[in-house]
Amino acid sequence: MKLEFNIEGGNFSWAGHASSEVKKMLKQLGIDARCIKSIVIALYEGEVNVVAHAYEGRILVQMEPHKITTEIIDKGPGIPDIELAMQEGYSTASKEVREMGFGAGMGLANMKKNTDELTIESTVGQGTTVKMVNYF
Amino acid sequence: MQVSKICQLLDAKIICGEEHAQANIERGYSSDLMSDVLTLDTDHLLLITGMCNLQTIRTSEMADIRFIVFVRNKKVTDEMLELARENNLCLLESPFTLFKASGILYQAGLKPVY
Ligand SMILES: Nc1ncnc2c1ncn2[C@@H]1O[C@H](COP(=O)(O)OP(=O)(O)OP(=O)(O)O)[C@@H](O)[C@H]1O
Ligand SMILES: [Mg+2]
Numbered sequence: 001m002k003l004e005f006n007i008e009g010g011n012f013s014w015a016g017h018a019s020s021e022v023k024k025m026l027k028q029l030g031i032d033a034r035c036i037k038s039i040v041i042a043l044y045e046g047e048v049n050v051v052a053h054a055y056e057g058r059i060l061v062q063m064e065p066h067k068i069t070t071e072i073i074d075k076g077p078g079i080p081d082i083e084l085a086m087q088e089g090y091s092t093a094s095k096e097v098r099e100m101g102f103g104a105g106m107g108l109a110n111m112k113k114n115t116d117e118l119t120i121e122s123t124v125g126q127g128t129t130v131k132m133v134n135y136f
Numbered sequence: 137m138q139v140s141k142i143c144q145l146l147d148a149k150i151i152c153g154e155e156h157a158q159a160n161i162e163r164g165y166s167s168d169l170m171s172d173v174l175t176l177d178t179d180h181l182l183l184i185t186g187m188c189n190l191q192t193i194r195t196s197e198m199a200d201i202r203f204i205v206f207v208r209n210k211k212v213t214d215e216m217l218e219l220a221r222e223n224n225l226c227l228l229e230s231p232f233t234l235f236k237a238s239g240i241l242y243q244a245g246l247k248p249v250y
Contacts, residue, residue, distance in 0.1 A: 012189075012190070012191060013190050013215070015191060015194065016191065016194035016195075016197070016198065019194075019198055020194070020197060020198075023197070023198070033179075033200070037179070037198070037199070037200055040198045041174055041199065044174070044194070044195075044198045045174060048191075100170075100189060100191055101168060101169055101171070101187040101189070101191055101192065101195075102169075102170055102171050102191070103171065104169055104171035104172060105171075106171040106172065106174070106175055107171060107174075110174055113175075
């Protein structure tokens with residue numbers, strides 16, 4: 001099963017829409033609540049990152065028996081130093097993003113914690129692709 | 137601690153999820169930072185926050201948090217209410233500060249997350 005969603009940069013009221021849909025689907029499939037939580041927390045962090053740091057993006061979800069792969073592909077400024085960005089506390093979030101309750105520099109580390117595989121590819125000036133895999 | 141007791145202690149009213157008034161909550165977490173809320177491993181806790189926007193509701197939805205107290209007299213918007221109802225959340229509003237609300241609940245026996 002495959003799903004696809006769009007993300008709009010800067011649109012905080014829409015942020016979380018895709019994660020919410022994925023959560024509903026996983027619940028319907030009867031997957032363990034803790035697994036669902038890990039998957040959707042990681043996806044939500046990724047979704048908020050596109051809203052907060054990029055211009056626009058797409059989410060591709062692929063369900064297989066006992067495996068979910070999510071890809072978040074954005075057009076945006078990209079991440080110059082991924083290792084640095086992964087460190088807890090590192091953030092370039094704007095004042096607006098902080099006012100929304102985000103921008104503590106915890107998101108990427110939290111995505112790593114909540115997924116079995118995380119790969120980030122980024123080209124400065126073009127965009128970022130985050131791929132996450134969870135087994136259940 | 138029962139939701140109805142929390143209301144009493146914090147001079148709070150239930151904005152939605154009246155049916156949860158008798159539910160029991162073991163732990164509380166106070167923060168205005170959703171980034172931190174998303175890193176918690178504890179489920180079924182009470183979130184005490186002054187961050188009153190749609191992302192507070194979204195964050196709670198993802199983190200399996202069912203109970204939120206909005207402090208500092210923050211008012212829940214219609215948009216938030218709709219999303220909260222959809223997700224079966226219980227929302228409270230209190231006129232107290234985050235510090236005062238947290239102190240009262242801690243003293244009354246609500247446990248911290250860590
Ligand atoms: N999709 C993205 N496009 C461009 N830069 C990004 C993207 N995702 C993350 N970054 C960069 O990596 C930094 C760290 O991201 P991370 O998610 O860990 O923290 P944050 O988004 O700043 O705050 P938090 O996630 O705690 O709310 C960001 O501040 C930003 O500089
Ligand atoms: Mg982030």
